[in-house]
Amino acid sequence: MIRQYLNVILLLLLITALPAWAQVNTNYPTGIPLKHKTFLVLHSYGPDYAWTREVNEGIMSVLEKLDWTDTIRIEYMDSKNTYTEQYLEELAELYATKYQILHFDGIIATDNNALNFLERVGRQLFPVAVVVATGINGVDSIAKPTIARSVVIEKADHLATIRQALHQNPTAKTLHVIADSSTTGQAMLAEVDKLLPQLANEGIEIRIVPQMAFEDLLGYGSHLNQDDIIYMLPYLLDATNRSFRQGFVSTFLTKRAQLRIYGSWQFQIGGGMVGGRVLSGFRQGEVAAQSLISLLTGDTSVPEFTEPVTTYRDLYDYRVVRELGINLETLPETTFFINKPLSFYARHKQIILPSLSIIAILVIIVVLLLQNHFKQLDINRRDRAIIDLNREIIETQRELVMTLGEVIENHxxxxxxxxxxxxxxxxxxxxxxxxxxxxxxxxxxxxxxxxxxxxxxxxxxxxxxxxxxxxxxxxxxxxxxxxxxxxxxxxxxxxxxxxxxxxxxxxxxxxxxxxxxxxxxxxxxxxxxxxxxxxxxxxxxxxxxxxxxxxxxxxxxxxxxxxxxxxxxxxxxxxxxxxxxxxxxxxxxxxx
Known part of the structure; x- marks a missing residue:
């Protein structure tokens, strides 16, 4: 009976501790025999860019777990702010000097500017490195032949996000598409433009917002009808080449008026945007790092181009959805929410579950104590006699051993x-x-x-x-x-x-x-x-x-x-x- 109670206690303790034992499953190779590999992660943009941070986190989540990584260097080209011929030449000279001794085995380039830079000087600066690129805006934007052995395409699901926005706002008459003045922003706008014919029968006017200064854009947004929808591509550079941190422009637009702004990148959601079918930068980086490892270990099955469809998910800001009065039933069934208030149980489950377990254990302990109290009194009486007998046996055994030793010595x-x-x-x-x-x-x-x-x-x-x-x-x-x-x-x-x-x-x-x-x-x-x-x-x-x-x-x-x-x-x-x-x-x- 006591053993059964102890088993119950053990089970409760296991249930309580289980979350702490959960492990994240990774899909990259393990037990790799290679040693002392060096890696360079070359980012197109600066660390203040949320997309870059997400991609970098995905890359490092793979590389930092390898037992054969000797050196990982991370460089930020910051090309959103500066991307001139003189800058690129000086950057190449800097890397040539900085890495004249260190030779990289693998390089991950994130976004088009970093890949284009490597197409230009990578074969001279890093002749033996295996190159993988991620966050690339379509196959057509890549040089032929490319220095990259494998490319992870950054392909936002514009059409799915726009259709979700139209479904959630049936009274909307106009959809405004806003893109920044960067090369990447214009490439994304071209992708959207190609999709417009598929929206011709949706009964809504679609306007491509022309390039303008930040202040003019705020003014444009303040005159929109509150039922209008904005589809906003990542915005970092206005028409005057003034740069902004990610989320800054969308946040100001929503502060000026209650605008229904949608986006297709995960890092956009949380600054006043409603949501959308978003692309995960973390997963883009993770897939790129896994591809690089596979190439370095001789895997010939790594595709030249990868479109990781598993990186999409429907992500919405619950607070914004409620403020705009959007019907929750119009959101996709697979929606993930941010800023959603937690239930009482969710807020306190880390206390509730252990507390319930402790209470259950205490009840069992009390039952055990009551059940065994009287038995223990009798056992204690018998134990005293047994202990005395055992002590006498042990002492007798020791004396016999000593006596036997003396007999042997006398012999x-x-x-x-x-x-x-x-x-x-x-x-x-x-x-x-x-x-x-x-x-x-x-x-x-x-x-x-x-x-x-x-x-x-x-x-x-x-x-x-x-x-x-x-x-x-x-x-x-x-x-x-x-x-x-x-x-x-x-x-x-x-x-x-x-x-x-x-x-x-x-x-x-x-x-x-x-x-x-x-x-x-x-x-x-x-x-x-x-x-x-x-x-x-x-x-x-x-x-x-x-x-x-x-x-x-x-x-x-x-x-x-x-x-x-x-x-x-x-x-x-x-x-x-x-x-x-x-x-x-x-x-x-x-x-x-």
């Missing part, structure tokens, strides 16, 4: 205090090496069994006073395997650790030990610690075949065999604490 004609000293010194070294308290308890309890395998070695070999023959030495080395076989049948943590110590405490750091010739950190840490403690105490003690060494001789031996017999880190710890280790040995000396 080897060595003192029982040897295993106590090995245990205490091992714990001390382990503590200085950073082991946890639980690990130290296990190490101290398990290390006395390091020679448990000697119980299977004949006494006359163990007690031989002289040097062992090669055959006898090979025989006595089997005590490591015997010790492993004795202890391996248990999966208890204490005995499992004792098994590793018994089997590996004669392995050497340099791989020259036995039985498996393990080396370095392949050797169990407990075994490495026990080996150092065992050899230190053995060399410092009298044995049947030798006299005890002096302390200095033992220390020199250990220092000399660092990284040969012993873990060099443990040797460092040992040599830094010889006084404490000597004190431990004296505390459990054989005379006490």
């Amino acid at each position: 080897s004609k060595e003192t029982g205090n040897h295993v106590k000293r090995v245990a205490k010194i091992s714990r001390f070294l382990g503590e200085k090496a950073g082991l946890t308290n639980e690990e130290l308890e296990i190490l101290e309890a398990a290390s006395p069994l390091h020679d448990v395998g000697k119980i299977g070695i004949a006494e006359h070999i163990l007690h031989k006073p002289g040097k062992l023959s090669d055959k006898e030495f090979e025989y006595i080395k089997t005590h490591t395997t015997i010790g492993r076989d004795i202890l391996k049948t248990s999966d208890r943590q204490l005995l499992a650790s004792a098994c590793s110590i018994a089997y590996q405490h004669h392995e050497r750091w340099d791989g020259g030990g036995y039985p498996s010739r393990l080396k370095g950190e392949e050797i169990n840490l407990f075994a490495r610690i026990t080996m150092l403690a065992d050899i230190y105490d053995a060399l410092s003690s009298d044995r049947s075949y030798k006299k005890a060494w002096s302390e200095q001789k033992v220390i020199n031996y250990i220092r000399r065999n660092s990284a040969i017999f012993f873990d060099p880190r443990l040797v460092g710890i040992f040599l830094s604490h010889t006084d404490e280790i000597r004190a431990l040995r004296e505390k459990y000396c054989d005379d006490t």
Whole structure:
């Protein structure tokens, strides 16, 4: 029952956290083996132009996620303000100087002026770069042959936006088309002009507004009938070549009078325009970056010209729609709104959903607490008895292990205090090496069994006073395997650790030990610690075949065999604490 409640709690937590785990799916290649690629993004206009910012965001959303991008440089030609022959020549000289060392693998040109600039000087400035262009006003505006390997066409859906405007304003008598004086603006106006015959039967007069100064345009707008419709192309440059930031002109027009202004670019909506079937600059940049990556990875299926129809969507300013009294039912069913007031739930759902989840969890917790309150009282009583019993079992187990170690040492004609000293010194070294308290308890309890395998070695070999023959030495080395076989049948943590110590405490750091010739950190840490403690105490003690060494001789031996017999880190710890280790040995000396 408790597990079921916990599963419910976990499910609620997952539901609450799910939005944070949502990931955006990308369509560009992953796991690309290429490395150290450099890119140039060349924008026709300045960063103050909303379209340019949208396109750049789309490009960077792809390039910045690549693990093989070394350098990304972004240049703004600002050609809306200056686009003379002298300026282009000076710009080419600037780029030649600026990038005489840096060679680009790929270039993305945004809008026609940047592409035309590359057609003019790109083959000389960037001879090896793969070029992709985006935001290009139709195939006819591109030089033949073009430097670009792939071109993303910027094709606004003028006809769809105009027809939506006519449907939403059935009383309108006149449609005014406004374009700026830039090359791009006039190219867009030509696109609209070609579509006018398809609107001949719509019962509305269509006027192409002539080029004029900004102030004259405001005056023109103030004399329009409030039922008239304006279809406004991106406006950045008036007839006097005065430049404006995007949205500035449309905002002033709507402030002068409640004009019904429609547009076909996403960046236009939000400054007083009603809306329309808009083109996304972000998607234009994203498609261009994906095409460039595909070309650099050898994909031959990338089309020369791309018209990303998926970049359109019906976008409307809810506030403007309501102010102009436009019937919401006349808008397309797929309309996305900006500036739409959020419902109470939408405004507060980030608080409501977690709060409901928390309340549900608290209710479940209360139920669990009530259900288990009385059970816990009984369990606590029984647990006390079990804990006492477990403690007694653990202490008994430790005493048995220590006693067994002493029996083994006695079998080897060595003192029982040897295993106590090995245990205490091992714990001390382990503590200085950073082991946890639980690990130290296990190490101290398990290390006395390091020679448990000697119980299977004949006494006359163990007690031989002289040097062992090669055959006898090979025989006595089997005590490591015997010790492993004795202890391996248990999966208890204490005995499992004792098994590793018994089997590996004669392995050497340099791989020259036995039985498996393990080396370095392949050797169990407990075994490495026990080996150092065992050899230190053995060399410092009298044995049947030798006299005890002096302390200095033992220390020199250990220092000399660092990284040969012993873990060099443990040797460092040992040599830094010889006084404490000597004190431990004296505390459990054989005379006490």
